[in-house]
Amino acid sequence: MQLECSEVEGVLFIKVAADRIDASCQTHFKDEMRKLTDGISGRVVLDLENVVFVDSSGLGAIVAAMKMVAPRAKLELVCLTPAVTKLFGLTRLDNVFPIHADRSSALKPVAKAS
Amino acid sequence: MCLPSYIPVASGAACRFDIRFSSDPDMIRAALKAVSAETLECGLAPDRRAQLELVLAEVLNNVAEHAYRGRPDGCIELRMEYGDPVLHFSVEDLGVPMPGGTLPAGNAPPTSVDTPDMPEGGFGWFIIRQLVDDISYQCHEGRNVLRFCMTVGTLSCATVRRSSCL
Numbered sequence: 134m135q136l137e138c139s140e141v142e143g144v145l146f147i148k149v150a151a152d153r154i155d156a157s158c159q160t161h162f163k164d165e166m167r168k169l170t171d172g173i174s175g176r177v178v179l180d181l182e183n184v185v186f187v188d189s190s191g192l193g194a195i196v197a198a199m200k201m202v203a204p205r206a207k208l209e210l211v212c213l214t215p216a217v218t219k220l221f222g223l224t225r226l227d228n229v230f231p232i233h234a235d236r237s238s239a240l241k242p243v244a245k246a247s
Numbered sequence: 248m249c250l251p252s253y254i255p256v257a258s259g260a261a262c263r264f265d266i267r268f269s270s271d272p273d274m275i276r277a278a279l280k281a282v283s284a285e286t287l288e289c290g291l292a293p294d295r296r297a298q299l300e301l302v303l304a305e306v307l308n309n310v311a312e313h314a315y316r317g318r319p320d321g322c323i324e325l326r327m328e329y330g331d332p333v334l335h336f337s338v339e340d341l342g343v344p345m346p347g348g349t350l351p352a353g354n355a356p357p358t359s360v361d362t363p364d365m366p367e368g369g370f371g372w373f374i375i376r377q378l379v380d381d382i383s384y385q386c387h388e389g390r391n392v393l394r395f396c397m398t399v400g401t402l403s404c405a406t407v408r409r410s411s412c413l
Binding site: 155156157185186188189190192193194196197199200203204215216219220223224225226228229 | 355
């Protein structure tokens with residue numbers, strides 16, 4: 134699984150290049166996230182624009198990534214596709230992660246934690 | 248490696264789709280794609296297709312991880328049967344039975360907890376139970392049979408196709 138990193142205004146964006154985060158790639162996803170966020174502090178925004186499918190393993194991997202960067206950094210999410218939005222709602226994880234509609238709203242001075 | 252083989256059959260208002268594959272993660276992915284292609288052709292709404300794919304992924308991953316303990320060579324049989332307005336599914340395997348011979352309760356994992364205590368697992372059965380209308384499990388003579396259904400409205404099951412490999 135490929136993750137693309139970029140830094141904008143001090144915020145680290147990590148874009149998932151794959152269309153799925155599921156049982157077959159969740160370990161790789163966690164390993165890559167660990168490498169990319171090692172020693173990072175501040176805001177880390179995971180861009181899920183390409184991701185049309187997340188299963189419970191993928192969900193667990195995203196939670197693991199959040200725990201991995203805490204308390205130095207906070208993991209936020211941006212550009213969720215409809216199916217992924219529904220999954221976060223269903224599991225109430227939409228109350229756990231700050232979720233932004235798009236990158237420009239993610240960059241607004243006061244990032245709202247939902 | 249066993250590729251998915253499938254034999255969709257249409258007869259009158261009902262249609263049936265059988266697929267047999269191994270418990271290899273790539274094969275499970277291929278099976279999910281095959282079901283997704285079939286339900287697309289039947290005109291299942293996109294949000295329901297996404298939910299179905301998620302439910303099937305959870306069910307099949309459970310079979311691979313728990314019933315077959317991660318072995319990639321276990322046999323899985325999936326049947327989808329449509330009778331207006333319900334899609335019925337059965338998933339059969341020859342692996343280890345469910346603990347206690349019953350389905351997990353599927354309670355919602357707690358998310359109102361401190362970050363270090365956030366659950367990284369336990370979402371699977373909760374997701375399944377939230378998205379299916381009815382679900383049952385039995386183990387009979389070494390065969391695990393999981394059945395569930397989803398109310399989906401009227402579909403067009405006009406396809407008659409036959410395909411098999413290996």
